[in-house]
Each structure stands twice: as C-alpha cells, then as structure tokens.
Amino acid sequence: MEHRYDAIVVGTGQAGPSLAGRMTREGMKVAVVERKLMGGTCVNVGCIPTKALVASARAAHMARRGEDFGVMIDGPVRMDMKRVHARMKEISGQSNTGVTSWLEGMENATVYRGHAVLEGADTVVVDEDRLRAERIFLNVGGRSRVPDIPGLAEVPYLTNSSMMEIDSLPEHLVIVGASYIGLEFGQMFRRFGSEVTIVETGPRAIARDDEDVSACVQEVLEREGVQFRFGAECVRVSGSEGSVTVGVSCTSGEPDVVGSHLLLAVGRVPNTDSLGLDTVGIETNRRGFIQVDDQLRTNVPGIWALGDCNGRGAFTHTSYNDYEIVAANLFDDDPRRVSDRILCYGLFVDPPLGRVGMTEQQARDSGRNVLIGKRLMKHVGRAKERSETDGFIKVLVDADTKEILGAAVLGIGGDEVVHALLDLMYAKAPYTVVSRAVHIHPTVSELVPTTLQNLKPLGS
16 A cells, blocks of 8 residues: 655654654654664663663672772672663663654654665555655664674574573673673673673774773773683684683684673674665665765665664764754754764763764874873872772863864763863864863862863874
8 A cells, every 4th residue: 555755764763753753843744664663772772771781780889899988788799680681671661662652642643663665766665555755764773793703603692682681690791892882791791790701803992992091991891800802813603502612712822712691792784784775776885884975865865864874973862963964954944964073972881981072093193283181080089089080081182273172081970071072172162161161079070171271292
C-alpha cells in the first residue's frame, strides 16, 4: 500500500525524533520508521545504560574506600549484579518509553515498525508499505564492528549491545580494544569484581589522545587491577562457552590470555549496508558512511543523512546538533553548518576526561605559535578534599590571536569543567576572559583561570 507524506524520517536516534517533532510543528505530515528500538544506541545500549552501570561501579569503588574517609563498613563489599542490571534497565527503559510515547503520540506523525529500504529518491519501502515524500532524512546510526579475527566465528563473544544483557559477574573479562568503550567497560567490571584484561594492537590506549592523557588513564586502571596487553600483533581466539583464549603474541611474552568472556570494542560501522543506497545512487566512503555536505545533504537532492551514519561525528551530542543544523536551514533561515562545530567528547572512566578542540600534538603540527598551561589535579583543592587527585588540566592557546585551541581536563569533574573553555571557543573570545574571571571556591573550575595565568611556550 502506498502512503504519501511531506517527509520521511528513517531511524529514531538523537536526531530523528526531534526533527520529526519540529516538522510536525511546522504543519508537515511525517512518517517515522524504526526497525528495532526507539531512541537508538544512546537510549538503549549506549550512553544512558552504560553510565548507569558506571554509577553502580563507582558506588562499589567508593564503598571499598570507605575507611579512607573514616567510614567503616563491616565485611567485604558485595555486588548483586541482578540488581545492578535491573537498575540499569529501569533507567534505560524510562528513556525508551519516553521516546516511544512521544513519537506515537505526535500529531501528524505516523510510526512504522520495520526495516526501511530506499526504492527511489522519494520512496521508502517498509515491508508491505511504500512511503513517498519529497524529503527523506536518514538517521540510521551504527553498530559495533566485528573484526575478521581468526577463530571468532566459533567463539561466543559480546559487543557493547549484548553486554547490556549480562546480569552476572564474568570471572575474567577479556576486552579487545583499548579505546573509549573498552576502557569504560574494563574499569566498570573490574570494580564489580571481575578480573579484566584489555588487549590492544597499538602501543597505548586511546591513541587519538595525547600521550600524557593515555598514560594517566592507563595508570589509574592498572592501579585498580586492570591488566593491559599492548602491541598484540597476532590476535586470534579460540574456546567455547565459559572459556575463551585470546592470542596476543606470536613471538614473545605470554602468548595467550585465557578468560571467561570476550568483549569486542574495536570501533563501529554505520547501518547503511542494507538501506538500498546503491539503488538511489547515494555516495558513501569506503567505510560505508554516507557522504554529506556542510548542511548534511547527500549527493541526491531531497535526501539528508544525520547522526552516526554520516561519519561527521560519533556522539549523541553531534547527532542532536545535526538535527539543529537541518532544522535551522529548513525552517529558520539560519545557515548553520557542520564545519562550525568544535570537536568535543568525554571519556567516562573515573576520573572522567573532557576533551575539546586540538590535542597537544595537533597544536604542534599546526605551525602556530602555541602556549600551553597545565596544572596537576593534586594541586587542586577540590580534588584533594575528595582524595581523588589523579589527572590534570591542560589548555592550549594561540599566542597571536589569544584564542583557545584545545583543552583536556582529566580528573574529578573534568567532563563538566571543560565546557567553560568550550563556550569561550565558540565565542571566539580571548583566553583572558576566563583567566581574569573569579570562580567559586572550592571547585575544580576555579583552577582554570590559574592554569591560564601560567601559560608557557609549547616546546617542540
């Protein structure tokens, strides 16, 4: 059966529902298509459930540290993983229910449950229904990458999605990949009580960040008992349910890591392979990401791509900003662009990392006249009061324009503190606006001005 609409939204991640809501408020008749879970990755298997687990893991960690603060707890701290899992599911479920109710109750919107396939530049087929509209918005997200590891087809493994179904404690969790997902799950399950080994083919963790950030995060996790195997040039797997062997070396050192569970955390791929993009002629890059212009339009007129599937950002906040950019251009006569966006993200280990703009290495490579300010968290009053002194504040400044180029705040509250610098970057204001500001004592943020008052030339 054929149905006509003013617009079709495929996928209900962070961009799709908000865009559908805006279009219906503009008087448009909209079709929304979702093949699986309303809310996409963040709501169901990403940000919200994983950070609920991080919170449980931190509670366990702080309980074990009780004596440091004069809090005496009789007996060892025990984990009830079924209750941990139930709490996470409840929090995630509330978000899923909220998005579902919003979309299903949205005036002038019709929700279709099923897999969408493009049949033309104005046509989407969902099972027996053929939907037609002059505007189509793809917000199909991504999924965990499953690499071609020898032996993997015969071994049970987990991804960030299937980890959300674990309600028991793995005896020994082996994680392949030392980037954001791997590190967060590694610390989390170590704090729950699992033995954890993280296997990484590269020489260090979170390789896209500066070496001092990487080294500090590794030190924190190792102190808590997480083991790392870097330079794993010969990764292979074998085993069965309840026992998995991960080969990490062909020539030297202990060649194998034996664990009870295997988690793959080696990146993500876009959900674009079964959309029928070739039928329409939509261009993708070699990794399958849909190519878009600065206003998120594909090469096919009338079709846009938002969120993780376009490769222009891999975060919930960039996906939502994609919605804002499209809506501003369509309805507000406000020519917003993706290129106006400043890179920002967080690593939610404990302590967390907040990152904005350039890394130190990128600043060195830019050829600019760069100043750097750095202050260790052990010299921050709030961190000392909390006995959480790992990490540092690092800020990079263009000496000629006095604009902030980038920053890393690794430490207590780092994921929140960094926004003061990000806002200044968007304002294109000189760093002196913050360096001369008076911040509240005692906080971590009060040391940002101090850091900026002690800038030095960035050496080669």
